[in-house]
Amino acid sequence: MTGAPATDREILIATITDLLDGVRTVAVGMSSPIPAAGAMLLRARNEANGRAPVRIIVLGSRDHNFLTNGAFELFDAAAQGRIDAFFLGGGQIDGQANINLVGTGAYPDNEVRWPGSFGSAFLYFVVPRVILFREEHSPRVFVEKVDFVSAPGHSEGVARSGGPHALLTGKALFDFDKARQRFRLRSVHGGASVSDVRALTGFDYDAADTVSTTPAPDAGTLALLRGRVTDELAETYPQFAATLAAGFAA
Amino acid sequence: MATFLTLDELAATIGDGMSLAIPNDQAGVAMAATLALTARASKNLPKNLHVICVPISGMQADILIGRGMVSAIETSAVTLGEAGGAPRFADGIRQRTFRMMDATCPALLAGFVAGQKGVPxxxxxxxxxxxxxxxxxxxxxxxxxxxxxxxxxxxxAIRPDVALFHAPEADRFGNVRIGRHAELAAMAHAARRTLVTVERISDTSLLANENEAAGVLPALYVSAIAEVPRGAWPLGLWGEYALDGDEVARYAQLAQTPEGFAAYLEGAMRRREIAA
Structure with missing residues (x-):
């Protein structure tokens, strides 16, 4: 029941919420139920704790998207510096935080073609806290060098106010060290070991002196996730919300 | 000013070699018009279309590609969303059946803004x-x-020959309700001709109520309108109906092969009539 310990998925969601701590406005792209849940949980938790209110923009939602200027507005608001955090993924992500949303092999006739770069080649430059999220943690995703740079992790001599903040996977959490342009392993999720993560990651990275286990959310946070947040998610992600509910009812 | 046509008449105004702007799945996609186009006999089928997605597309682009109508596509993504990757698009990339012009969303939108302002x-x-x-x-x-x-x-600047989308409502004067989907206005402003299918046509002017007028595309920009109930099916239409996820999943499955894709199209118009 609701007293059951946090599931792996709930730990991921709560980790996103912690990574977002302090933001005023966070946006979530299409087909991103876990980031959407993390953003909704931050809003609910701040409200419950009397902390600063959080505005969230969930693309694809009607109830949780207050924008009125069509497809333009998220990009314009980000360019104006009004969007503090956003999420990007990638079919490939490399050790310099370059992301590839286009495909594997030589462009343009890729062996495997993915949908495309979406807004990444813009938002990565203008959103200060971009959280890279990819659940699959494997050497085919986390590669030494991406086959196509949809958006670079770092730029020289170019106006840029945004970039990578952290990388969250199904196995681990990395911070991005902007000065060194490298990831640093912060924690591994329960069940995974530091050596598992090293073996499953195709790029080199630093590690904190003591790599901890990613913490589970406290009881109050978990209750918000299982109550209000699961209800809010159901509007945009009915199947995902039902799976979450089944997970904590099991 | 806008003329009122049947669905087939409207689709027939799209010809060989035109550049065609189409919206994202959230804004109102003219799926019935797309199916009407693909149902035309091979000799009447418009080919060598240059498709421009505003700023991404899904099943609509995949169908146009699968039917062999596209020579170039300018887009930030083609995806079937929850139903997965776009199979005819991915196959076309491997076979080099069209020229791929990869973009990022706000760059495409900026091209339309330049087009609507008349700057280069x-x-x-x-x-x-x-x-x-x-x-x-x-x-x-x-x-x-x-x-x-x-x-x-x-x-x-992007100046498409044709913009095509589906909306809930037009009035008999040719004004079209577009709600919050401002990119539809940019498409229409930039395009030489704009074709719109709508759920219904009202007798009262959509500009009569000052509180609602801001979400209306004036008839100045609208070339032709066809009344097509459930014209976005199997995609959803904002404020009207939800996506038919089972139907999109069925397409995603069948379109894995050219034969399955052809079989899907064969039955699609009839299934549309049942769904409407």
């Missing part, structure tokens, strides 16, 4: 250091003329 290009941040720059020789890096050491990307 628009500047856009980001992009520098992305491999998209090599993929798009038509995008250039210029020096900001107002500051030192500030390279910035410019993209050319």
């Amino acid at each position: 290009f628009m500047a856009i941040r980001g992009l520098i250091g992305s491999d998209l720059m090599a993929a798009r020789p038509d995008w250039r890096i210029i020096d900001n003329p107002y500051a030192d050491d500030d390279p910035v990307v410019v993209v050319p």
